[in-house]
Amino acid sequence: MSRITPLFLSLFIGGCVNYIGQWHYFTDMYYSPAVDAQQIDEIGGRMGDMLPPEGSVAYKQIPYPFTSATAASEAARALNVPSELDTKRGARLYQIYCSPCHGAQGRADGFVKPFMPSILPLAGKEANANKLSVGEIYHIATVGRGTMLGYGSQIRERDRWAIAQFIKQELQEQTSP
Numbered sequence: 001m002s003r004i005t006p007l008f009l010s011l012f013i014g015g016c017v018n019y020i021g022q023w024h025y026f027t028d029m030y031y032s033p034a035v036d037a038q039q040i041d042e043i044g045g046r047m048g049d050m051l052p053p054e055g056s057v058a059y060k061q062i063p064y065p066f067t068s069a070t071a072a073s074e075a076a077r078a079l080n081v082p083s084e085l086d087t088k089r090g091a092r093l094y095q096i097y098c099s100p101c102h103g104a105q106g107r108a109d110g111f112v113k114p115f116m117p118s119i120l121p122l123a124g125k126e127a128n129a130n131k132l133s134v135g136e137i138y139h140i141a142t143v144g145r146g147t148m149l150g151y152g153s154q155i156r157e158r159d160r161w162a163i164a165q166f167i168k169q170e171l172q173e174q175t176s177p
Contacts, residue, residue: 064142064152072145076135082161090166093159097151098122098167106171118147123171130172137164 066075095104101116103109106123113119121127129137141160144150151160 066139067143071143072132072136072139075139076133079135079138081134081138081165082158085158085162085165087162087166087169089159090162090164091170093155093163094166094171097155098163101148106167116147120146122167127172129167132168134161134164134168137167 101112108121122129142152
């Protein structure tokens with residue numbers, strides 16, 4: 001037993017030493033350098049192959065000409081409402097994206113309302129949204145207004161139109177006096 005203990009101790013301690021040899025070939029394969037996208041290549045000095053393709057949309061950028069939240073009426077005049085919109089799809093998407101805050105009937109009674117009291121109703125007598133056109137609702141859904149952030153980067157354009165159409169034709173007509 002006394003011979004086994006020193007042998008075991010020497011193997012145990014020897015195994016804990018971090019030994020790196022003297023010769024290092026291809027160190028970047030062992031310690032690979034991290035390179036960010038769009039970063040200039042330090043070795044070759046190239047950037048052309050790291051640029052986004054021409055005509056692509058940059059991350060978190062919306063190809064939408066009206067970026068101001070207060071430009072809803074201007075946007076509504078300039079935008080063309082698609083002729084055929086699927087309001088059934090708009091109803092389904094409304095329940096997914098809008099009802100947590102605005103409620104199933106658009107009365108600002110969604111389950112987020114207690115945490116964000118500034119949520120406004122979309123339908124009912126007290127709703128200022130009754131005065132908005134489909135284009136204005138689409139613009140607000142795209143860019144946002146007040147505490148509502150825009151959904152332009154999360155919901156496809158055609159789906160935002162369908163949601164706006166559903167709000168105007170179905171929700172607001174059901175609850176109008």
